[in-house]
Amino acid sequence: MKQFRKELWFETHSRRQIINITGQVAQCLQESGIIHGLLLCNAMHITASVFINDDESGLHQDFEVWLEGLAPEKPYSRYKHNGYEDNADAHLKRTIMGREVVVAVTDGKLDLGPWEQIFYGEFDGKRKKRVLVKIIGE
Amino acid sequence: MKQFRKELWFETHSRRQIINITGQVAQCLQESGIIHGLLLCNAMHITASVFINDDESGLHQDFEVWLEGLAPEKPYSRYKHNGYEDNADAHLKRTIMGREVVVAVTDGKLDLGPWEQIFYGEFDGKRKKRVLVKIIGE
Amino acid sequence: MKQFRKELWFETHSRRQIINITGQVAQCLQESGIIHGLLLCNAMHITASVFINDDESGLHQDFEVWLEGLAPEKPYSRYKHNGYEDNADAHLKRTIMGREVVVAVTDGKLDLGPWEQIFYGEFDGKRKKRVLVKIIGE
Numbered sequence: 001m002k003q004f005r006k007e008l009w010f011e012t013h014s015r016r017q018i019i020n021i022t023g024q025v026a027q028c029l030q031e032s033g034i035i036h037g038l039l040l041c042n043a044m045h046i047t048a049s050v051f052i053n054d055d056e057s058g059l060h061q062d063f064e065v066w067l068e069g070l071a072p073e074k075p076y077s078r079y080k081h082n083g084y085e086d087n088a089d090a091h092l093k094r095t096i097m098g099r100e101v102v103v104a105v106t107d108g109k110l111d112l113g114p115w116e117q118i119f120y121g122e123f124d125g126k127r128k129k130r131v132l133v134k135i136i137g138e
Numbered sequence: 139m140k141q142f143r144k145e146l147w148f149e150t151h152s153r154r155q156i157i158n159i160t161g162q163v164a165q166c167l168q169e170s171g172i173i174h175g176l177l178l179c180n181a182m183h184i185t186a187s188v189f190i191n192d193d194e195s196g197l198h199q200d201f202e203v204w205l206e207g208l209a210p211e212k213p214y215s216r217y218k219h220n221g222y223e224d225n226a227d228a229h230l231k232r233t234i235m236g237r238e239v240v241v242a243v244t245d246g247k248l249d250l251g252p253w254e255q256i257f258y259g260e261f262d263g264k265r266k267k268r269v270l271v272k273i274i275g276e
Numbered sequence: 277m278k279q280f281r282k283e284l285w286f287e288t289h290s291r292r293q294i295i296n297i298t299g300q301v302a303q304c305l306q307e308s309g310i311i312h313g314l315l316l317c318n319a320m321h322i323t324a325s326v327f328i329n330d331d332e333s334g335l336h337q338d339f340e341v342w343l344e345g346l347a348p349e350k351p352y353s354r355y356k357h358n359g360y361e362d363n364a365d366a367h368l369k370r371t372i373m374g375r376e377v378v379v380a381v382t383d384g385k386l387d388l389g390p391w392e393q394i395f396y397g398e399f400d401g402k403r404k405k406r407v408l409v410k411i412i413g414e
Binding site for chain 1 (some may be wrong): 220
Binding site for chain 2 (some may be wrong): 277279281302316318319320321322333346347355356357358359361364367368372374375376378404408412
């Protein structure tokens with residue numbers, strides 16, 4: 001069994017941002033030399049997400065509006081978590097979007113459907129945060 | 139390490155439908171000959187879901203009503219994604235329900251709890267779409 | 277390839293409760309002797325969740341209020357599932373929180389970010405229920 005581990009770092013300029021990381025994850029897979037297996041990609045922070053969806057800017061704006069509706073950022077006082085922090089909404093938004101994806105590795109490639117792209121979803125940005133890529137297989 | 143890969147195809151007659159695929163996934167596991175490992179089952183389309191819950195028709199109706207409340211299909215104009223498309227709600231509904239499940243394989247069987255069943259959740263159907271089953275183990 | 281399987285049992289005193297199980301999961305990993313691999317931790321019941329977030333009591337109260345807003349427990353008659361049962365809301369709440377987490381195993385340890393903790397989320401408690409830990413690797 002082979003295994004591979006790498007951290008990807010991100011620092012967004014705004015509080016919330018969606019970044020397509022499919023190319024970076026595919027690069028990890030290539031470095032690993034693994035041909036068949038499973039790839040885990042997860043946010044290492046609890047106010048961020050790794051998810052799979054469509055790379056379409058209208059949809060990404062829809063996500064922003066929709067998540068603000070389900071878990072509004074303000075007023076900060078609406079959340080008990082916001083004593084010393086102001087990011088309770090980010091914990092909830094990331095819960096909706098998910099912490100991680102597991103992707104099949106087949107013939108040395110990410111075994112994704114035609115429109116599947118991997119995204120980093122940042123909900124409390126403007127600081128350095130990490131994504132973990134772990135691959136096991138042969 | 140052994141590995142197995144198979145695609146399952148579905149074409150629903152309605153826009154939204156929930157289909158129990160536990161038997162088909164168990165059949166994949168049997169074909170694989172894998173005794174201990176991990177099984178990934180994921181929608182290959184970004185407007186569909188694979189999830190685990192109860193095979194109870196009342197609950198499935200509850201899911202329909204609940205998801206329509208959280209991410210209504212109409213009016214289509216409420217979503218920016220719906221320029222050439224009308225399926226933004228399906229992207230959001232699938233986000234709630236999840237893209238994938240990972241199931242333990244133990245003694246050659248799906249290691250599920252007593253009521254756990256695997257479902258394909260279609261939110262933009264009436265066309266052929268795929269689910270991926272990938273298994274690694276021994 | 278090595279593999280390890282263990283069930284963790286929980287019985288909460290209230291209908292809903294969040295329990296930090298990171299220590300018990302780490303103990304499983306130690307028992308397994310696995311150094312590099314993937315660890316699956318999933319609820320074996322469809323009204324409970326395993327998820328990763330922050331171990332902060334204010335946030336856990338926010339989850340309670342937020343989930344009650346998205347999928348209220350009462351009136352029980354609002355859900356079709358609630359014929360003989362009263363736990364439809366628990367199926368929906370667990371859907372939001374997620375069934376499972378997959379965690380990387382690196383150098384014999386749970387490869388978690390600094391604030392990542394693993395939780396059992398119970399949404400229909402007061403009875404014995406199980407979590408599955410399955411680890412594969414070397």
